[in-house]
Amino acid sequence: MSKTDIQIAICGSAGDGTIAAGDILRNAVAAAGYRVIGFDVYPPEIRGFGKCISRLRITTDQSYSLKRHSDVLLSLDDSQALPHAGEVRDMGALIFESQPIAPCLEGEHMSARVLPGQIPYGFPMRELSQQATGGGRSRNLVALGIIAGLLGLLPDPFRKIIARKFGKQGPEIVARSLAGFQAGFEDASRTFKLDDVVFAPIGPREPSGRVIMLSGNAAVARGCLDAELDTFFGYPITPATSIMERLATELPKRGRRLLQTEDEIAAIAATIGAGYAGARAATATSGPGLALMSEMLGLATITETPCVVFVSQRGGPSTGMPTKTEQSDLNAALYGSPGDGQRIVIAPTNVEGCYRCAGKAFEMAERYQTPVIVLLDLYLSNRYETVTLEESGHAFVLDANKPLPRLEPGETYRRYALTEDGVSPRAVPGDADHMHVITGLEHNELGRPDDSESMHAAMSRKRHDKLQAALCHPDFAVTRRFGASGRVKVGLLAWGSTFGECLEAVFMAQALDIPCAALKVVMLSPFPAQAVAAFMDDCDQVLVPEVNYEGQFAQLVQGVLARPVTRLSRVPGSPMPVEQILDEIRRLARG
Amino acid sequence: MSKTDIQIAICGSAGDGTIAAGDILRNAVAAAGYRVIGFDVYPPEIRGFGKCISRLRITTDQSYSLKRHSDVLLSLDDSQALPHAGEVRDMGALIFESQPIAPCLEGEHMSARVLPGQIPYGFPMRELSQQATGGGRSRNLVALGIIAGLLGLLPDPFRKIIARKFGKQGPEIVARSLAGFQAGFEDASRTFKLDDVVFAPIGPREPSGRVIMLSGNAAVARGCLDAELDTFFGYPITPATSIMERLATELPKRGRRLLQTEDEIAAIAATIGAGYAGARAATATSGPGLALMSEMLGLATITETPCVVFVSQRGGPSTGMPTKTEQSDLNAALYGSPGDGQRIVIAPTNVEGCYRCAGKAFEMAERYQTPVIVLLDLYLSNRYETVTLEESGHAFVLDANKPLPRLEPGETYRRYALTEDGVSPRAVPGDADHMHVITGLEHNELGRPDDSESMHAAMSRKRHDKLQAALCHPDFAVTRRFGASGRVKVGLLAWGSTFGECLEAVFMAQALDIPCAALKVVMLSPFPAQAVAAFMDDCDQVLVPEVNYEGQFAQLVQGVLARPVTRLSRVPGSPMPVEQILDEIRRLARG
Amino acid sequence: MSIPIKPVFVDEKLREVQESGRLAYRSHALPTWCPGCGYFAIVEGVTHACNAMNIPRDQAVVVSGIGCSSRFPFFVDLYGFHTLHGRALPVATGIKTANDHLTVLAVGGDGDGFAIGGGHIAHAAKRNVDITYILFDNGIYGLTKGQTSPTSAVGLRTSTSPFDNPERPLNPLLMLLSYGVSWLGQAYAGRPDHLRAMIAAAIAHRGFSYLHILSPCVTFDKTSRTYVNLGLQVRDLPPGHDPTDLMAAMQLARDTDHPALGLFYHQTRPTLGDTFDEIVARAKAKSAPVTD
C-alpha cells in the first residue's frame, strides 16, 4: 500500500510522561503533513497509580476513528501495558524497557507476553535517558526518539515541537529533552527497521497553515472566537474545562470577558443574563453541571433568550467515570428541564464538526431565540484531529441580534408577538423604544404574566413551532448520508463521536459486499423526522450504535417515528470498537 | 334518577372567601354520606384581582372527574364569574348577588347573562350578611346557606363543619359565621326549590369513619405516615407545599423529624443522607425543584440509596403557571438526570391512589434500593375526594431494611454484590460487620472506585435489571384495564390525573355503543411494555390523552414499543374536558 | 366644628400626582400585593430614587428572583427580568458583564436571597459587581403562603413550623460584611423618607451595594415583624458611627433586637468591570508585539 495508515499507542503510569509523549508525536507527525487522529486515556486521579494511554492514528487522508488494533505499542510501564499487548496487530511492534529496574514477577514483563507474529523490541530506555541526560526523567523522550528512529521519521519536526513545548521551562529542560530524544533516535536507527509499516514519503501535502491539529474542545473554543463570542461563564468540570481554559487566554486578548463562576447554576444564569442584555454568551459543562443547569435552561426557553451550552459527556450516571467517554446525557439534554421545554440540541461528529457546530449554535440561538445545547463527549473533546480551516476565519452569519426599527406612533412593542414563524422581534436593554419585562411565568405577547388557557396554548405552540425552522437552517446539514446510495441491507443511524466508527464499519462492510449506508444525524432536536424516515425507507434493517446503556437515541427515533430499529448500545467507557459494529452489520445482513 | 350527581361551582375574587366556602360545602356533603370530588382554581398572586373557583361534584357512588357542565354556579363576584355563566347546564341554576353595590356596566351583571334554559336566582347576599352579622364579610357563608337551602340539604353538617373550621378564631367568629349561614339558609328555604336536581335521601351510606375526604396531597401525607416515615426534608413550592405542611404537624407527634431545608438540592441531599443512614426518608417538590434535584437523584441511582420524591406538576416550562395543572414533567421525571439513570416513576390517578402510591413508593425504594418518583399534578394534589381507607391503617410491607446476618469468618462484605436479581444486601452505619464507603463514582462490588469496562457494564446492567422486578411488585397493579373487554375500536392509554376524565369518556363512549376501553398505566418506569403491548393488540386505534404539549407519554409508548398511537395533547392549565376525549374517541371510531 | 369642604376633582388630583413625579417610573401594572404590605413603600422608594437621580429608563434593569417581592419588576417602568427563585444575582452579574453602562438593580425576598440563593451573595460581593441588591426582608415566605424563612424570628408559628420556629435567624448584615461587601445599609418600609434616601445612596455607590429593608408581611405574620413591633424596634444609627470602620459595622449588625437604620459601611475597591478591563489590558500587553 502506498497510503500510510499506522496506529501507535504509548502506555504508562500517571507520571511517566505518556500523554506528553503522545502530544509531541502527534504534533510532529502533523507538522510533517500527515493526517492524525489521536485520543488519550487517563485516570480520574491527579497522580497515583492510574493508567495512561495515548493513541494516535496517522494516515495520508483523514480517517474517522481509531483502529481496534495498533501497529505499534510502546510500554513505559509494563504493569500498565501488559493487558494491552494483545492490541498490537499481527506483525506489529511491541516496544518495551529491556532492563526494568523494579523487580517484577515472572510473566509480568512485556517480553514474556509477546504473541507469535508480534515483533518485540526491547530498548534500555531508562539507561539511555540516564546516559544522555544524567537522569531517568527523560525516558518518554527517549521513547519518542525510538519511535521516530524505528519508523524512519525525520527528526526535525520532533525537535521543533520539543523546543516549543518545553520552551517555557527554560533552555536547560529543552536541552535535556532534546538529548533524550536524540539518544533514543540514534539507538533505534541502529536496529533493524519496522519493515512492515511503510510511511508514504514525508512532505507537506496541504498548503501549510490551512491544516492544523486541534482537539475537539480547542475547535469549540475556536468556533466561539470566530463567532465573536462576547462573554463566557463557566465552572470547571472534566472533560469540558479546557474549553474555558482556552477562552480564558483568548477572549481577553480580543477585549472580551470570561468569568469563572461559583457553580454551574451561576454560570448558566449569567450566560442567560448576558444573552438578555444583548451579548453573545456561552457556557460549557458536563453531565453533572447540565443537571444543575436544567432549571435555568427552562427559563431561557420560556423567556426565549439565546444562550449556548457546550456539554461534553462522560461516563454516568452521577459522578460516574469522569475520565471515560459515554453518550449517555442525550436524554438529559433533550428532556432534562421540566415542562414542555423543547430546545435545539446538536451533536458534532468530529473535530471539524465541533468548530462548525460551535459557530452555528450561536447563529441558531440568536435566530430562533432559544437555548442551544451542543453535545460533545470526552472522546470528541479530547481527541485530536488534523483539520482544514478557512484561512480567512469564520463564515458564520450572525445578524439576528440587530436593533429594532423605531415604533410607529401609537404602536406598542410586543416582545412575544405571535408571528408567522414564531420568532418575535427582540429588543435589549438600552433601547428606549422597546422597553419590556421578561419572566419565567407564562405570559402574553407583551410579556406580562398570563396563564389563561388560550395564551398558554398559543405560546406553547409558538415556542415549539419556531424551532422547526432550525431543520433547514442555512448552510447546516442536519443529516447526511454516507456509504451506498439507494436501497441497502443495513442502514446505520449514527450520532456524535460514534459516527466515525460507524463510517469505518460501513466502509468495511461495503468491502465485504454488504450494501450498507450510514445517516449522520447532527441535529437531535428538533428531530429531523422526514430525513430519518426517508433514510429508513431505504434500509432493510436499521442499526443504531451508540455508547450508552439505554439506547437513548434509538428510543428517540422510535419515539418520534414509531418504527423499530436495532439497538447496539454498549458502555465500554471508550469508543465503540469498529469491529463490534461490523459484526452487528453482518449479523443483520445475514438475518 | 335516584342516584345523585350534581356539580356546584362557586366563583369569586381572591379575598371573597370562595375557596373557604367550597371547603365547607364539600366537607358538609361528605359528612352527610355523599361521595365528593372537588377542585379549586386560584390565582398565582396572594391577593390582588385573581379569580377563584371552587368546584365540587356530589354523587352517590364515587365519580372519576369533574363534569364539564355544572348544575349550579354561585357567583360572589360577577366580574369573575361572567365568563363561566355558560358552564351551567341547561336547567341549571345561576345564583348571584341581586343588589351589587359597586356600579357596573350594562351587561356586566350576571342577571344580564343568564341563558335561556338556565334558572336565575338573585339573592341579596351582602344585605343578608349585613343584617345577620353587622358586616359584609360573611357573604360567603350566606352563599353556603343559600346553596343548602335551595338544594334541600340538612343544615346540621354545615353547622358542625363551620364551628370546627372557625373554632380556632374564637367563639365570636363562629357565631358570626353561623349567623351568616343561617340567614342564607332561611332566605333560600323560603324561595322555590331547584326541582330539577334531586338529592337522594340523606344519610350515611358507609360505616362512618371509613369514608373520609382528603386532597391528593393529604392522602400522600397519610400514606407517608402509615408507611412510618422517619424523616422528611422539603422546601416549599406550589402545589407540593401542603404535603410538607401536613407532615410538619403530624411527624413530631409521632416522634419523627421534619426539616425545612435551604433549597431543593439540600432537601434531596438530606433525604439521601437519611436513607443512607437507614431512615425512611422523603421529600416533595414541583417541576422547578425537580430540576434542581436531578443531579442528586443520579447519585441515589448509582449509590443505590432508597429515597422517595413526590413531584406535583404544574404548568411549565420554568416558573410557568404555578397555580395551573399540567402533566408536562414526565420527561424530566423519567430522563432528567444525566447518564443511564433509570429510576422508578409511578403516577397515581386519584386521591386513593395517592395514598397507596405513597406507601408503595417506600416499599419499592427500599426493596429495589432506588429513588422512586411519585408523579402527581396540581389537579390531583389539590383535588378532594371522599375515599375509603382501612380502619386499621396501613397494609404496607416494609421489611427490606433489615439488619444483615453476621459475616462468616474470612468473608468480605460486598455492598454491591452482583446478585441474581441485581439487589445487593444493604448495611447501614452502625453495623460493625458490614462497613463500607459509597460513592457517586462507578465502583466495583466492594464499592471502591472502578471505571473498568467490564465493571461499568456489569453495574449498569445490575442497576437496570433490578428495577424490572418492580413491574410485578406485590399487591401493586402497574396497569389496569377498564371498560369493554376483548377487542375494541378505541383503546385509551391513560396516566396520572387525566385517567379520571378518560374513564368517564370511555363510559360515555360505551353508552354510545362504541367498543372502548382504557388502560390505566400507573407505573411509567420501568415501562410495563408487555401489558401495554397486549392492550394495544386489542385495540383498532390507540388514543393517548394527556395534559401536556409534546405528548410525552405517547412518545414514551412509541419509544419503547415502536408502535404508533394517536396523541391527544392539550395544555388548558386545567383538567382535560371529558367531551374533548369523547370527541376524539368518536372521530377515531368513525375513521 | 365644621370645616368648609373644598370639592376635589378626580382629574385635578390625577394631574397633581402626575406632576409630583410620584408616578414617574411606575408601570401600568398594579402591584398584586396584599393591601398594607410593606412592599408598596419600596416600590415607591425606588421610583422616587430613580426620579431624583434622573436615571434613563432604558438604561436600567431590575432583576428579581421569585417571591412576592420578586414581582417588583412588573411594577416599575424600567427593563426587567423576573428570573428564578434565588438566581437574581448571577443573572444580574451576567447582565452587567454584558453591558457596563446599565444601572442594574437586583431585588428579592429573604427566602430568595438567603435560602435558595444563599450561595451567590458572597461571590457577587467578592467580585464587587457594580449592582445594587435590595433585599425585602419580611422574615417569611410570602408567595407560598407563609412558611418559615432563614430570617424568621425564634418562636414564629408558620405552616412549616406549627410548633414554633426553634432556629435562630441568620444575620444578613453580618454575613454581607464578612463577604467584603463594599456598601451596606439598612432601611425600614415604615420610614419611607429614609428608605428613599437609602435607595438612592445604594444606587449611587460604585460597586456591590446591599440594602436590607425590613418589611412586614401583613398577611402571614401577625405577631412578629408587624408595623407596631418594627416601629418600636428600629433605631437610628448611633451618633458618630464611622461607616469606614468594618468592626464597628459588625458590632452594629450584631444588635438585632434594635436594628439600626442607615449606612453601616462602605469602601472603595475595583469593581468586576474594572477587573475585566485590567485583565484585557494585561492580555493585550502580553500579546502585543514588544516594540522597544
Added chain:
Amino acid sequence: MSIPIKPVFVDEKLREVQESGRLAYRSHALPTWCPGCGYFAIVEGVTHACNAMNIPRDQAVVVSGIGCSSRFPFFVDLYGFHTLHGRALPVATGIKTANDHLTVLAVGGDGDGFAIGGGHIAHAAKRNVDITYILFDNGIYGLTKGQTSPTSAVGLRTSTSPFDNPERPLNPLLMLLSYGVSWLGQAYAGRPDHLRAMIAAAIAHRGFSYLHILSPCVTFDKTSRTYVNLGLQVRDLPPGHDPTDLMAAMQLARDTDHPALGLFYHQTRPTLGDTFDEIVARAKAKSAPVTD
C-alpha cells in the same frame, strides 16, 4: 564518621507501625494524592484523633463532596459517603437527622465548600447540626487540575486566570463566624501535632464545628500557598485570646496575612438534634389529652 548500621527487618518495622496505632483507622486503599500533598497530614490527623478518642469505627461516617480532598473517605476505615461536588453538608445533615448516635465528619475542599457548596454552610451553622466540618483549603481546584478557587490569593496564575487572579479571596473564617458557627478553629497541614489536637477538639465539640486547614497543593500551586510560604505566614493564637469573644475572633480572622492557628471561637447552644427533641416534646404535649 561511620555509624554502625543495625539491620531493620520489614516485618519488625511493620509490627512497630501497627502497634503504634498509626495505621489504626486507615483503610486498605492507598491515597491517590500527589507525593507531598498536604492532605496526607490530614488523613493522619483524623486517624490519630479517632484513635486517641477511641471512636467506634462503625458509629462514624465521613461525608465528602468531590475534589482531591473529597477522596478522603476511601482512605479511612470508617463508614463513608463520597457524594457530589458541594453537597457534603446537606447529606451529612440528613445522616445526622436519621441517627443521632453517629459521629459525622464532613470533609472537602475550598472549591467544594465555598464555591458550589457555599449556600449550605450558613444553614448547617445556623441549625448547629452536630457534625464536624473539616475544610481542606489549598486555595485551588486540585482535582480538575488547577483552576482558581474562591480562596485563591490575588495574583495567582491558574489555567482559568492566565492573566493572574484579580479577585480578593473570600474569608472563610469570618464568614463562619457571621453564620453563628458554634466552634471554629484553624490548623495547618505542616504542623501535624497541632493539627491532630485540633481535629480531636473539633470532633469533641457538641454542635457544628468548623476546622479550617491550610494545605499546599504541591502540583498546581508552586508560588503562593507553598510549604515555605505558609510556614512563614502562620502564627500561634495571640496570648490571652478569649475564644468566647466573638468580636475578638472576628478581628483575628481578618488578619489573613498571618493566619493564626488554634481555637478562634466556641459557644454552647442547642444542636439540631436538641431542636428536634424539643419540637417532638411540644407536639406530644399538645396532642396529649389534658388530664388535670
